[in-house]
Amino acid sequence: MSKSPPAREALAARLRACVGSQYVIEDAETRRPYECDGLAMYCELPQLVVLPGDVAQVQAVMRICHACGVPVVARGHGTGLCAGAMPHPEGIVLSLARLSAILAIDPEARTARVQPGVRNLAISEAVAEYGLYYGPDPSSQIACSIGGNVAENSGGVHCLKYGLTVHNILKLEVISVEGEKLDIGSEGLDSGGMDLLALFTGSEGLLGVITEITVRLLPVPERARVVMAGFDTIQAAGDAVGGIIAQGIIPAGLEMMDSHAIVAAEAFAQAGYPVAAKALLLCEVDGTDAEVQEHSTRIETLFRQFGATSIRTSRNEAERALLWKGRKxxxxxxxxxxxxxxCMDGTIPRSQLARVLTEIDRMATEYGLRVVNVFHAGDGNLHPLILFDANVAGEFERAEAFGGRILELCVAVGGCITGEHGVGIEKIRQMPVQFSPEELAQLEAVKQAFDPQATLNPGKGIPLLKRCQEYRTLEGHAHG
Amino acid sequence: MADCSRQLQEQVRTASAERRALAITGGGTKVFLGRRPVGEVLDVSAHRGIVSYQPVELVLTARAGTSLDVLEAALQEHGQMLAFEPPHFGPGATLGGTLACNLSGPGRPWWGSVRDQVLGIRLLNGRGEHLRFGGQVMKNVAGYDISRLQAGAMGTLGVITEISLKVLPQPALTLTLVQAHPPATAITRMNQYAGEPRPLSAACWLDGRLYLRLSGAASAVQAAAGQWGGDRLAAAEATAFWSALREQQQAFFQPALRGETPLWRFSVRPNATLPELPGAWVLDWAGAQRWYRGTGEPARMETLAAAMGGQVTLFRNGERRAEVFHTLPGALQTVQQRLKRQFDPAGIFNPGRVYGWL
Known part of the structure; x- marks a missing residue:
């Protein structure tokens, strides 16, 4: 479906008057790059793409769309992995790419005030001269926008010690669906009343459009070091992770890879990974020189006690970068x-790791597809990569069904369907697995409080209840 | 150790049908906070007990009525702790009340607040539905973050019945340094130290002295203490100091505890210049949480807080039928009212406890 040409032209004319004609994209060819985010299997062409240059223009665009009932899908740099930024066929894409200024840095208070289109890594680069950095580091940090990070509550490899986006921001400026400006949070560490800052973080563009973010900054540790260890079994590697935690050490990063991932990464990066190992752990510790020495020695000893078949510790920054290169x-x-x-994104209690990986292996055989596992072992976030060939008829559908089963397994062992990628469109079918109809109704009620006409990123994040019934019926058939 | 959720659910359903206000209560230690409670008491304190605790997962789940004492003792056995160092403000303080009031102790800027450590909750909404949000894993972005939304809501959105938290290992070594400074210098020093990669875990200025707590690997703590300098407090004395600060037992707080003077809490930019006022100050959280003892016009105090980039709360005493939290702009009032209605259509939960209009 698409709007009639006159309706679209009328909307475009009003938007051109707000943001300037060169910032309203109308022709299909130039709209094409906006048809999907990082999850390219889900595509849709929007009516228009609008690129406001300041907050007042964002407000003006929102007012027009609200008055006309036009769906608005906010977009940062389009690196998301859940189709959360996939356009609506009846609506506009609101690109925040031009709002890309670092507005202020307060090195003493350790904060930066930035616009949503600023790249995650650009913040750390801008504050490096003060010995500071921004903590959350999703794999896409070279490209992803901080606005998108807030919308998805992005994590990264250092979450266990330094937290997610929600732990590293102080204040948001949000434009409501009606175009009204809301200031949420403050320059202090908390504000009175219910925590709206937390509610907006991870809300996937369903409650408002984020136009400014005040982030907290951390002092750059004096030193970081990686201890790499290979193990004969997943179970042994999992036990070693528990052993580190039991010692009272909180590693800065703790990653696990299975044998398929080790082989693939080594072939690509030549990082010196033990290709015969069944599981690989990368454990990074950071802090002062003396502390890092103390902790890395203890971790080496622990890995030996838990049966590591090989151990290698980075001796310098170059070697540390090389060891990470394979994982990254x-x-x-x-x-x-x-x-x-x-790529799947389920989270599980660490104790369930061996059981879950065994079951995933079994399902891989059932679906006739290969799967490679990388795992944020410190915080239980599993990323199974299901391999398929889109040119083979039916393979994507099989991969999708297999993925759905993995997420249901994560919920069954006490975990959740998404640790850091978000629900978007991709996991909306699994929401009823994690939430009861009453819980989904409450989530929908929250949406109603902000966007009663449901024009903000419609169809994403929270399934409408009548849809859930359909999904359940479908699942019933699929499982026979 | 009892699961009373069914009884609580019945009480909520009845109150909702009869549109009767409920004053949700745990240990009753925070009754002085917020505006004056109204309505029939809904006692959550019998709904208590640790539901699960796996030290190796760093996750603990407990019913909302569980006392902080019980939790702290269970964690202590495994060398772990509630990293947000909750103030108890009296015997019997519960986990549910701590989250509802969003109360955290001296380590908050470095170890996170209670809100930061919450992983999931169970909640009775105004329809008496018992709902679960979040989970027992460190990362979970499915659905809106209803769990953290409760922090500071003081029960206005529902009855929290169960909470899952991230817990942390206790540091290997803790050491407290004391330096003598006037307040302006203390603010500069606290922020400067907080910007260095050292294991700072608390920074407070009280009565002309700056107290700096270092926690972590012994090597890192000793090295930082050597670099920064200052008198070292004996371990027992240091523990007593931070505990008394957290519980507001220091001499500074006594007139407010006796009900003689208002106590204001400023949550502000940590390096903000301290305004000239006739009363006395304590600066905690490296300058981000400031206690002021003295009388003041609420509007004037809000202006001062805004100039410091934050908000002010009338924490103890004063007129508690009037507003005690920082005034919100109209648009944010509307948002909070709409949200409240979506959780509590009959308006039965702690009406007026946070704001008169909520």
């Missing part, structure tokens, strides 16, 4: 061994 390039490495892959 795991996705592109998998891209070389398979035409397509589908």
């Amino acid at each position: 390039s795991a996705f592109p490495a998998v891209g070389r061994i398979s035409p397509d892959y589908y």
Whole structure:
């Protein structure tokens, strides 16, 4: 479906008057790059793409769309992995890419006030001269926008010690669906009354449009070091993770890879990974020189006690970067061994790891697809990569069904369907697995408080109840 | 150790049908906070007990009526702690009340607040539905963050019945330094130290002295203490100091505890210049939480707080039938009222406890 040409032209004319004609994209070819986010399987062409240049223009665009009942899908840099920024066929994409200024840095108070289109890594680069950085570091941090990070409550490899986006922001400026400006939070660490800052973080663009963010900054640790260890079994590696925590050490990062991931990453990055190992742990500790020495020695000893078959500790920054390179390039490495892959994002209690991976292996055989596992072992966030070939009829549908089963398994063992990628469109079918109809109704009621006409990112995040019934019926058939 | 959720659910349903206001109560230790409670008491304190605790997962789940004492003792056995160092403000303080009031102790800027450590909750809404949000895992972005939304809501959105929290290992070594400084210098120093990669875990200025707590690996704590300098407090004395600060037992707080003077809490930019006022100050959280003892016009105090980038609360004493939290702009009032209606259509939960209009 699409709007009649006269209706679209009339809307475009009003928006052009707000933001300037060069910032309203109307032709199909130029709209095309906005048809999807990082999850390219889900595509839709929007009516228009609008790129406001300041907050007043965002407000003006929102007022027009509100008056006309036009859906608005806010977009940062389009790196999201849940189709949360996929356009609505009846609506506009509101790109915040031009709002890309770092407005103020207060090195003494350790904060920065930034616009939503600023790249995550650009914040750390801008404050590096003060010995500070911004904590959350999603894999896409070179490209992803801080506005998108807030919308998804993004994590990264350092969450266990330094927290998620919600732990690292102080204040938001939000434009409501009616175009009204809301200031949420303050320059202090908390504000009176219910915590709206937390509610907006991770709300996937369903409650408002974020136009300014005040982030907290952390002092750059004196030193960081990685201890890498190979294990004969997933179970042994999982036990070693528990052993570190039991010692009272909170690593800055703690990543696990299975044998398929080790082989693929080593072929891609030549990081010196033990390719015969069944599981690999990368454990990063940071702090003062003396502290890092103390902790890395203790971790080496622990890994030996838990049966590590090989251990290697970085001796300098170059070696640390090399050891991380394998893990950080795991996705592109998998891209070389398979035409397509589908990345899942379930979270599980760590104690369930061996059970979950065994079950995933069994399901892989059932679906006739290969799967590669990388895991934020410190915080229980599992990223199974399901390999498939989109050119083979039915393979994507099989991958999608397999993915859905993995998420249901995560919920069954006490976890959740998404740790950091968000629900978007991709996982909306699994929401009824994690939430009861009453819980979904309460979530929908929250949406109603902000956006009663449901024009903000419609169809994402929270399934409408009548849809849930359909999903349940479908699932019933699928499972036979 | 009892699951009383069914009884609580019945009480909520009845009150909702009869549109009777409920004053949700745990240990009753925070009754002085917020505006004066109204309505029939809904006692959550019998709904208590640790539901699950896996030290190796760093996760604990407990019913809302569980006392902080019980939680702290259970964690102590495994060398772990509630990293947000909750103030008890009296015997019997509960976990539910701590989250509802969003109360955290001296380590808050470094170890996070109670809101930061919450992973999931169960909640009775105004329709008497027993709902679960979040979970028992560190990362969970499915659905809106209803769990953290409760922090500071003081029960206006529902009855919190169960809470899952991230817990942390106790630090290997803790050491407290004392330096003598006037307040302006203390503010500069606290912020400067907080910007260094050292294991600072509390920074407070009280009565002409700056107290700096270092917590972590012994090597890192000793190195930082050597660099920063100052008198070292004996371990027992240091523990007593931070505990008395957290519980507002220091001499500074006594006139307010006796009900003689208002106590104001400023939550502000940590390096903001301290305004000239006739009363006395304590600066905690490296300058981000400031206690002021003295009388003041609410509007004037709000102007001062805004100039410091934050908000002010009339924490103890004063007129508690009037507003005690910082005035919100109209648009945010509307948002909060709409949200409240979506959780509590009959308006039965702690009406007027946070704001007169909520």
